[in-house]
Amino acid sequence: MTCDVVIVGAGPAGLAAAIRLRQRAPELQVIVVEKGAETGAHVLSGVVMDPVGLDALLPGWRDEEDRPLRQEVVEDRFAFLTRERAFSVPEMLFPARLGNRGCFVGSLGEVTRYLAGRAEGLGVEIYTGFAATEILYDETGRVVGIATGDMGIGKDGQPTASFTPGMELRARYTLFAEGARGSLSKQVIARNGLDRDSGFQKYGIGIKEVWEVAPGKCHPGLIRHTVGWPLDRHTGGGSFVYHGADHLVTVGFVVHLDYANPTLSPFDEFQRFKTHPSMRDLLAGGRRVAYGARALTEGGWQAVPRVAFPGGALIGCAAGFMNVARIKGSHNAILSGMQAADAIVAEPDLAEPRSYEAGWRMSAIGRDLYPVRNVKPLWSRFGLAGLALGGLDMWAHALAGGGSVLGTLRHRKADHASLRPRAEVTPIAYPNPDGVLTFDRLSSVYLSGVNHEENQPCHLRLADPLLPIRENLPRFGEPARLYCPAGVYEVAVAADGAASFVINAQNCVHCKTCDIKDPAQNITWTPPEGGGGPSYANM
Amino acid sequence: MKTILVPVKMVLDSNARPRVRTDESGIDLSGMRMSINPFCEIAVEEALRLKEAGLAEEVVVVSIGPAKAQETLRQALAMGADRATLIEIDETVEPLAVAKLLRAVVGEEQPDLVLLGKQAIDDDCNQTGQMLAALLGWPQATFASAVRFEDGRLLVTREIDAGLQRLSLPLPAVVTTDLRLNEPRHCALPNIMKARKKPLKIGAPADYGVDIGRRLKILAVRPPAGRKSGIRVATASELVGDLRAAGIV
Ligand SMILES: Cc1cc2nc3c(=O)[nH]c(=O)nc-3n(C[C@H](O)[C@H](O)[C@H](O)COP(=O)(O)OP(=O)(O)OC[C@H]3O[C@@H](n4cnc5c(N)ncnc54)[C@H](O)[C@@H]3O)c2cc1C
Numbered sequence: 001m002t003c004d005v006v007i008v009g010a011g012p013a014g015l016a017a018a019i020r021l022r023q024r025a026p027e028l029q030v031i032v033v034e035k036g037a038e039t040g041a042h043v044l045s046g047v048v049m050d051p052v053g054l055d056a057l058l059p060g061w062r063d064e065e066d067r068p069l070r071q072e073v074v075e076d077r078f079a080f081l082t083r084e085r086a087f088s089v090p091e092m093l094f095p096a097r098l099g100n101r102g103c104f105v106g107s108l109g110e111v112t113r114y115l116a117g118r119a120e121g122l123g124v125e126i127y128t129g130f131a132a133t134e135i136l137y138d139e140t141g142r143v144v145g146i147a148t149g150d151m152g153i154g155k156d157g158q159p160t161a162s163f164t165p166g167m168e169l170r171a172r173y174t175l176f177a178e179g180a181r182g183s184l185s186k187q188v189i190a191r192n193g194l195d196r197d198s199g200f201q202k203y204g205i206g207i208k209e210v211w212e213v214a215p216g217k218c219h220p221g222l223i224r225h226t227v228g229w230p231l232d233r234h235t236g237g238g239s240f241v242y243h244g245a246d247h248l249v250t251v252g253f254v255v256h257l258d259y260a261n262p263t264l265s266p267f268d269e270f271q272r273f274k275t276h277p278s279m280r281d282l283l284a285g286g287r288r289v290a291y292g293a294r295a296l297t298e299g300g301w302q303a304v305p306r307v308a309f310p311g312g313a314l315i316g317c318a319a320g321f322m323n324v325a326r327i328k329g330s331h332n333a334i335l336s337g338m339q340a341a342d343a344i345v346a347e348p349d350l351a352e353p354r355s356y357e358a359g360w361r362m363s364a365i366g367r368d369l370y371p372v373r374n375v376k377p378l379w380s381r382f383g384l385a386g387l388a389l390g391g392l393d394m395w396a397h398a399l400a401g402g403g404s405v406l407g408t409l410r411h412r413k414a415d416h417a418s419l420r421p422r423a424e425v426t427p428i429a430y431p432n433p434d435g436v437l438t439f440d441r442l443s444s445v446y447l448s449g450v451n452h453e454e455n456q457p458c459h460l461r462l463a464d465p466l467l468p469i470r471e472n473l474p475r476f477g478e479p480a481r482l483y484c485p486a487g488v489y490e491v492a493v494a495a496d497g498a499a500s501f502v503i504n505a506q507n508c509v510h511c512k513t514c515d516i517k518d519p520a521q522n523i524t525w526t527p528p529e530g531g532g533g534p535s536y537a538n539m
Numbered sequence: 540m541k542t543i544l545v546p547v548k549m550v551l552d553s554n555a556r557p558r559v560r561t562d563e564s565g566i567d568l569s570g571m572r573m574s575i576n577p578f579c580e581i582a583v584e585e586a587l588r589l590k591e592a593g594l595a596e597e598v599v600v601v602s603i604g605p606a607k608a609q610e611t612l613r614q615a616l617a618m619g620a621d622r623a624t625l626i627e628i629d630e631t632v633e634p635l636a637v638a639k640l641l642r643a644v645v646g647e648e649q650p651d652l653v654l655l656g657k658q659a660i661d662d663d664c665n666q667t668g669q670m671l672a673a674l675l676g677w678p679q680a681t682f683a684s685a686v687r688f689e690d691g692r693l694l695v696t697r698e699i700d701a702g703l704q705r706l707s708l709p710l711p712a713v714v715t716t717d718l719r720l721n722e723p724r725h726c727a728l729p730n731i732m733k734a735r736k737k738p739l740k741i742g743a744p745a746d747y748g749v750d751i752g753r754r755l756k757i758l759a760v761r762p763p764a765g766r767k768s769g770i771r772v773a774t775a776s777e778l779v780g781d782l783r784a785a786g787i788v
């Protein structure tokens with residue numbers, strides 16, 4: 001079937017674009033496809049949200065009965081951790097751009113469900129439980145839509161009794177709003193050479209739990225970020241702890257995926273982080289109620305590829321509009337969706353939404369990303385010292401009115417190329433989980449509500465099925481076992497000593513880390529049968 | 540048969556991980572994924588198969604629940620049902636009140652067959668079908684694992700402890716479905732699009748003159764106690780020793 005605009009992904013970017021399109025041009029038929037069984041089921045974020053996006057998209061939202069954000073940030077802490085202690089950095093030392101005053105603590109799942117309601121009210125058609133699995137091109141190479149996946153294909157690749165074919169959705173414009181490392185976005189970037197000038201995108205993995213804490217321990221609106229322990233000086237990342245309503249506290253940890261030690265496990269770093277005295281205190285007597293993980297883009301300003309191409313555009317984190325210094329991307333996701341929509345409405349007959357491409361660097365998105373552009377490269381090169389340099393660079397920026405003595409530093413390596421051979425590193429040993437404060441992967445994945453139809457082809461494709469055992473295992477100890485936050489990858493050793501690579505695809509929470517970090521780039525994440533994946537409620 | 544009526548319930552999805560409210564008043568459903576009750580989905584599928592075999596003319600679905608249950612009805616319409624009715628109410632309705640509301644709907648629709656799930660997976664009551672049959676004075680066959688329609692009678696196979704039981708019943712009748720009756724179809728995207736345009740009527744319990752007042756009181760809802768972590772034993776005799784020590788053997 002044919003419509004005006006088809007949007008892949010019902011996250012903040014896709015929904016903002018859909019809303020804006022119908023606000024400005026109610027005659028357009030706008031269709032959104034979302035692989036999660038419900039809107040928000042695959043969305044995971046902190047979230048401390050900068051309201052600038054919502055304010056622009058739906059100006060009256062703060063007065064609405066069903067508004068999704070209610071709790072403003074009331075106290076903003078930042079600390080450097082050592083194993084035993086936490087050294088606070090006073091709020092007045094933060095460069096102003098990093099402050100969180102005026103931001104809201106909430107859940108991005110709730111925000112997306114609210115946006116979906118508004119979008120449907122405006123006549124947008126949202127189809128959940130359908131993954132876009134293929135990009136449609138015309139003979140000139142222009143993107144002319146997408147196709148959704150077949151359902152009811154068995155493990156052996158043959159149709160089962162419940163086979164239901166996918167469907168082609170053709171459109172004048174196609175917007176890719178798949179979030180970080182989108183499976184189709186990746187293809188459209190490669191085919192159109194969109195990253196020719198931007199170089200490498202950088203990523204992190206964020207792992208998150210929601211805790212119901214003991215009475216008196218939750219201070220709604222209090223947020224804390226930390227760097228330092230348990231990561232070593234060379235590994236980028238840190239924690240976030242956001243206090244919400246109802247005794248619920250979000251506890252999360254980000255590890256930059258350019259880490260070098262193949263024995264590092266982001267999941268276990270996070271578990272270990274919770275044993276810090278300051279965290280033990282907060283979580284004692286509490287109960288973990290939710291778990292999930294998702295990759296985020298970290299390359300920032302200089303890593304954003306060309307965002308427009310013939311027939312469509314990339315929006316949100318599919319384009320990489322994440323501000324890593326603030327760990328915020330949802331506001332830019334909304335703003336970029338709006339800008340792409342405006343370009344489509346203003347120039348309906350152009351080959352591509354050109355004014356979006358031309359305009360974002362001068363817009364609020366550019367102003368948000370430009371001043372922090374050197375934080376990530378400095379952090380990658382010099383570890384924690386680099387982070388401090390990044391902070392100084394931002395101060396210099398603020399004082400000198402916009403310039404940086406460093407210019408714009410480029411990212412030097414793709415994340416998959418940063419691992420060192422196992423023989424050259426000190427292996428990291430992690431403590432066993434205690435089942436109270438720290439957990440194993442399986443009990444965690446259970447809480448993500450993950451589910452996939454069992455009888456379907458494995459959605460984690462190996463270009464060379466033997467490579468994990470032949471190359472990754474001897475050289476790196478097969479790091480997939482450790483970076484996957486859902487225990488999908490295992491190396492099984494038979495009685496005769498023969499090793500084999502096992503993929504428990506039904507546990508996959510769609511974080512995309514394997515697609516990013518596999519040193520040989522041998523793993524490709526593809527969308528499984530629609531509706532499969534986690535069932536996040538308010539992540 | 541002219542009409543098959545299929546009541547469907549929206550329930551917490553079986554993969555959702557709900558949180559019991561701290562005040563023990565119930566489960567916090569905010570943001571939780573809701574779905575069609577799996578047994579109801581099987582009932583819809585069976586009704587559609589009867590219709591597709593030319594044995595019924597029309598499949599009508601009805602739900603009693605909050606406004607969001609329209610999505611559940613739309614799913615049934617996307618599977619192939621012809622029309623839907625929502626009796627909108629936010630509070631939980633007990634099985635007897637549901638059965639009385641359904642009796643009123645039966646009065647309106649005059650179906651030859653009411654096909655329901657044997658139970659809803661949220662409260663596991665397993666009462667509604669039986670109560671409805673009693674209120675209507677109709678024959679009933681519960682836990683159906685196969686349904687055939689021959690010479691104006693329904694032949695229903697039931698899975699019971701002793702084996703398989705076959706029943707033959709005249710119409711109109713009430714049948715409740717078991718898990719093995721069939722495997723529901725996927726909803727294809729074009730059918731979901733079409734289902735948006737199928738008729739969906741919304742009413743209120745008062746329109747049916749039914750008293751839905753609660754007769755049961757929930758004292759407290761608590762999560763099950765967490766499982767203690769296990770230990771690994773090296774030998775069978777160690778296992779037996781530990782089981783003895785725990786007083787299990
Ligand atoms: C741990 C963590 C913490 C964060 N904290 C914050 C924070 O505090 N504040 C903040 O502002 N930002 C934060 N972010 C970033 C923020 O979450 C992202 O910037 C934001 O979610 C991007 O929105 P999006 O719409 O581009 O993509 P997403 O939110 O990722 O949404 C993409 C949607 O597309 C769907 N999709 C993907 N591929 C397909 C396909 N092929 N077919 C159909 N559907 C598809 C997905 O299921 C998903 O629903 C955080 C991110 C992480 C991982």
Ligand code: SF4
Nearest residue numbers: 484508509511512514
């Ligand atoms: S298999 Fe890949 S995408 Fe899935 S959870 Fe593991 S690392 Fe993430």
